[in-house]
Amino acid sequence: MSRLRRLAIVLVAIGLVTSAVYATGAFSSLSTSRDANVQVAGDKAGYLGLAPGENGEYTTYQNGKLQLQLNGALGGEDAPRGGGVNREAETAITSVFTITNQGAQSVGVWLADTDDHIAFEHAGGGSLEGKGNAVQLAPGDTVHVGLTIDTTDTGADQLDTQLIINADSDVEGVSDGTEANTGGPGDHAPPPEEETENADGDGEQEGADEEQTDSDADEEATVTIEGITLRESDANAFVDGMIYGDRGLSDGADPQDSASSPFYVLGQLALGFVPGLGDLADVRDAHQQVKNEKYGEAAVSSLAALPVIGSYFDGAKATNFAKIWIKRFPSKGGDIASLLAKHVAPHMPEKLTIELIDIFTDGKASNLKDQGKSVDTIIERTKKGTLDENPNDGKRVVTDGGRSTAEVKQTIGNKRYVDDDLTDANYRHIEEEGNVDETMMAVSPSQKSEDGDNVAWLEKGTNEVGWEHLSKRHIKGTYKIDEREATSLFPVGQTVKGTKLPNTLSENEVKRMIYDAVKKGESTPYGEKTKYYFEPSKQGYSDSGVDKMTVIVEPNGKIETAFPRSGPAVKKWVSGLNGGQGGFVETA
């Protein structure tokens, strides 16, 4: 009866490793593609695109990453039910997912996984495992990946394996046998140079040396990793920090020259706290595979010994690492504090941020906190390197952020949408609570609070708040349009989902409407927030095609979002229309 039992198979965390990332500390592929930016995005939008294949019911997206599950937990009506594959059998499934080269150059692509019971093949039937079995993907090319699960010699109830997808422009793969180009499975040889480097165990260091030379030759090259844009040489230190951590310090197991760089520390800290960067945990695996000749027991052992990202980067570990590092490089505390404030603080618990800034600046953050400064102010001053400035020097009227009121007014006042009614106190409030440099609008609102600061302002913001949010959600339609049930769009003539929308407004007019909505609109409390309702077509924007809109302001005055509610030119994308394909509806 044992054959009736099913074996649950979960292939988790398909890691996406491009050579541009995993060539440790080197970005070797960038040496041939100097202008390339390395973006580790969700699997749909990454450097390599991963997508469900013809038998894609075994796949799902979790946190932007493609996952494979053969345990009956996924899919629609056609999905496997009852839990997993047969025991004591070989189960083959073709085209479970696809890999598409979304980059600008050809790459060799191959896979590695940690379980011998699962094998991956391309559509031609040949193995995809190991560099020697790499298939060549030109830009835009796709390979269909199938798998075979062999349960004839395992008694386990579940197999969990991590799959690493490698892509390297220096590896010349072969055709998968489904395209016109010649060469079939097995009709290829591994690139000898790569194997030699790996075999002698110092290949990546040589790569690093080469990269340094390349970097010196082109100081303008930059690399963007999860929104953090760095010069290439800094990025190398950043990635080294991610990979080696305290092991890379001078007395660690793998001393790195780059460990003295503040970017090394930034990489180590960012890995634990910047959303999405955790995907780059695969960098560690790839590095270890390279260093340990990839396929041997040593590699498996090293992989097993690697810390789990989620537990490794708790606050205690982060502060401990910071203390160790600053003892060795005390003169660089200000630099790393500033980098931390800019790149990691937005994603880190405030308490930990203050602790780390304290470590790097000899307690200056806590000193300011004791003086009553807000955490936001401390972080802003850390970014600017003005933690030492005395805001009460008596020589000038200075805001808590270290700028004079005149400077703040000049910075904000140069923007197009700034209310003449604003007072000095309003400007100081923005400096205290917001980001002056990224403020693009400031207005005295219709809703006056008795003890409030009576100013609302719009910053560039992020995906979740401010102009970037509302622009991506309600103008460009590029953020969460498929995940959210509905998305209304301001009519600025943009094309969304292949549909050209009405062109009755410019983006600047949208900003002006937001300004007027807060200035003239009807306000109502909404928890701690305030909603402003505005009717553009009746209040100065007769040709806008927008009848109603809403602006939401956070309790401190920062504008959170704005969206059109209805109007003859306002189209709304509704994800559930057309059987889940989505579609536009009219709103008036």
Add this chain to the structure above:
Amino acid sequence: MTDTPPTETATIELHYDSNYRKRVIEEQYLGSWLEVTIVVGDTQIYGHSGYEVAGSASGITLQLLESVDTVFSDKRYIIEFESGPSWLVVEPWEDDLINIVNCATLQGAQNPEKRLDIDTDHPITKQGWANAVIETARDFREAVLDLNPDLHNHAVIEDIHQEIKRAEALVAGGFDLDPSSDP
């Protein structure tokens, strides 16, 4: 108009993610967006089919509590979820019933004749809706205070506490609900 038989039960869930918990704990801020799912009877009204619906936690909770007033006033009440936006409509149905509707458009929210095919709805007893709302608000208040006991005297928490008591009193006057538990 729906032909769905009315129900007596609804479930409203606020899904507290890590960002929400973080801001409650560290910033005493209750207004972050979080995902909401609403099931009336066996009908998935909100947050179904894998699509997210999100709103400001404290704002939505207060608006849900206000919707209980509508149960007794026989007026249509519209809650705007800002992620979209989309609109949850609580509207009169029959004597002891109200209809709960998810509307993709504002005109559909305001006028039943302009609703879309995908605008899901389900009638429910007034008592059933009031019970679900009050339970949700109690859970929200408790969840927030569990995360950060310092928020006990927070203005919005006080508002929610008062609104819960008011809703309970309204319901106790109109239905045979048990008003004994004090949130």
